Amino acid sequence: MEKLVALCKRRGFVFPSSEIYGGLNGLWDFGPLGVELKRNIKELWWRSMTQLREDIVGLDGSILMNRAVWKASTHEEQFVDWLVDCKTCKARFRVDHLAEARCPLKPSKHPGECGGEMTEPRRFNLLFRTYVGPLEEESALTYLRPETAQAMFVQFRNVLETSRKKIPFGIAQIGKSFRNEVNPRNFLFRSREFEQMEVEYFIRPGTGLEELEKWKEARLAWYESIGLPRHRIHVRDVPEGERAFYSEKTYDLEYTFPFGRQELEGIAYRTDFDLRQHGAASGKPLDYFDEETGQKYIPHVIEPSGGVDRTFLAILCEAYDEEDVAAEGGKVEKRVVLRLSPRVAPIKAGVFPLVKNNEALVRKAREVADLLRMHLRIFYDESGAIGRRYRRMDEVGTPFGVTIDFETLEGARSGAFAGEKETVTVRERDSMRQERVRIAELLEFLRLRVS
Numbered sequence: 001m002e003k004l005v006a007l008c009k010r011r012g013f014v015f016p017s018s019e020i021y022g023g024l025n026g027l028w029d030f031g032p033l034g035v036e037l038k039r040n041i042k043e044l045w046w047r048s049m050t051q052l053r054e055d056i057v058g059l060d061g062s063i064l065m066n067r068a069v070w071k072a073s074t075h076e077e078q079f080v081d082w083l084v085d086c087k088t089c090k091a092r093f094r095v096d097h098l099a100e101a102r103c104p105l106k107p108s109k110h111p112g113e114c115g116g117e118m119t120e121p122r123r124f125n126l127l128f129r130t131y132v133g134p135l136e137e138e139s140a141l142t143y144l145r146p147e148t149a150q151a152m153f154v155q156f157r158n159v160l161e162t163s164r165k166k167i168p169f170g171i172a173q174i175g176k177s178f179r180n181e182v183n184p185r186n187f188l189f190r191s192r193e194f195e196q197m198e199v200e201y202f203i204r205p206g207t208g209l210e211e212l213e214k215w216k217e218a219r220l221a222w223y224e225s226i227g228l229p230r231h232r233i234h235v236r237d238v239p240e241g242e243r244a245f246y247s248e249k250t251y252d253l254e255y256t257f258p259f260g261r262q263e264l265e266g267i268a269y270r271t272d273f274d275l276r277q278h279g280a281a282s283g284k285p286l287d288y289f290d291e292e293t294g295q296k297y298i299p300h301v302i303e304p305s306g307g308v309d310r311t312f313l314a315i316l317c318e319a320y321d322e323e324d325v326a327a328e329g330g331k332v333e334k335r336v337v338l339r340l341s342p343r344v345a346p347i348k349a350g351v352f353p354l355v356k357n358n359e360a361l362v363r364k365a366r367e368v369a370d371l372l373r374m375h376l377r378i379f380y381d382e383s384g385a386i387g388r389r390y391r392r393m394d395e396v397g398t399p400f401g402v403t404i405d406f407e408t409l410e411g412a413r414s415g416a417f418a419g420e421k422e423t424v425t426v427r428e429r430d431s432m433r434q435e436r437v438r439i440a441e442l443l444e445f446l447r448l449r450v451s
């Protein structure tokens with residue numbers, strides 16, 4: 001894990017937030033490559049949910065909402081963790097992370113294990129409080145949303161009427177959520193500000209368990225399509241005592257991170273709890289007349305709720321690899337490679353002139369870069385030995401390296417019509433295999449392999 005965190009910092013994937021001021025616990029900034037990877041994840045999710053399906057439409061709700069929403073959703077009252085403090089060293093713990101009855105802090109922090117006595121558990125609400133308008137008084141209080149879901153419930157009627165969808169149909173949303181986590185930890189896994197990708201899928205009563213199974217399959221297929229194969233994801237049937245009280249059945253999709261097997265996404269059958277609550281609290285019933293059955297009912301809901309940041313982290317953990325490769329002079333070198341799915345890779349191809357002190361090579365390489373740039377995210381690099389340039393791209397998961405070399409120039413001089421004989425070397429990241437591809441076919445060659 002330390003290696004991955006270091007790589008993320010060194011290569012511009014993730015930086016600690018406010019770093020020059022000492023940072024702020026549980027908050028991260030995504031650097032030039034991180035922002036691309038994250039956008040690709042979100043784009044692929046959005047495409048699979050809205051563009052490729054007729055039954056789901058999108059929404060982009062506000063982060064601040066009327067406080068009444070959080071009362072009706074039970075967050076104001078019940079979105080809590082239980083805390084204990086060590087009476088000796090004052091360290092604070094979330095109860096379900098604490099097996100020991102005594103403070104477990106290790107000698108690195110204290111001389112000897114602390115072992116202090118713990119306080120009684122007390123409730124701690126995870127909502128971030130804020131005030132809307134100039135007065136910091138109770139009537140102006142609201143919260144930063146701790147999940148994106150609620151906007152999709154309270155806009156149910158508007159979306160239904162404007163999109164003219166019929167049940168079963170869903171609303172999809174991607175956006176920031178905020179939780180004042182007691183112990184943010186494990187890098188991006190548990191932070192205080194993160195992004196969620198959620199669908200609220202509205203269904204007929206009585207079809208919940210069947211729809212839940214379909215969603216489980218759909219979500220596993222999506223993770224597979226971005227480089228997290230099914231056999232690497234564990235489906236946990238969450239037992240009754242651990243589910244939200246209104247959920248009839250919930251699956252957690254879990255990934256084995258270096259720090260243990262943990263939740264990537266929850267898929268919950270939430271019955272009609274959400275629409276019933278908001279209908280009752282607002283006085284505007286959120287029911288539905290089903291023309292097919294002639295019945296009026298409050299729709300039930302399946303909610304697949306995934307984390308962008310946890311997916312980002314799982315993808316990087318899955319992709320990180322080190323291997324020994326043969327280097328010059330019969331030596332063996334360590335190669336760090338991110339075996340990212342080309343679909344999520346932040347850069348799709350590196351473009352390199354073989355050497356930088358040859359004007360014709362550089363000119364041709366820039367031409368190739370310009371040709372590709374319009375369609376794919378590429379990285380042009382002319383500095384250092386070609387092997388070093390390949391390694392830098394391996395380390396950030398770029399699936400292809402395109403090298404413009406002397407054979408390219410020979411092709412250009414051979415008298416054939418433009419592009420006919422001009423070829424470049426294309427090197428594939430994982431196998432390091434190289435092949436010659438005509439410039440005229442290069443864009444199509446790459447496009448087929450990265451989308």
Ligand code: ATP
Nearest residue numbers: 189190191194196263264265266305306307309310
């Ligand atoms: P946990 O038990 O790990 O706190 P949760 O069950 O409270 O998670 P949900 O409320 O189901 O999480 O949120 C849905 C998804 O949002 C999670 O599966 C996860 O991917 C993401 N998520 C939740 N909390 C965080 C967080 N603090 N940091 C990053 N992602 C989060």
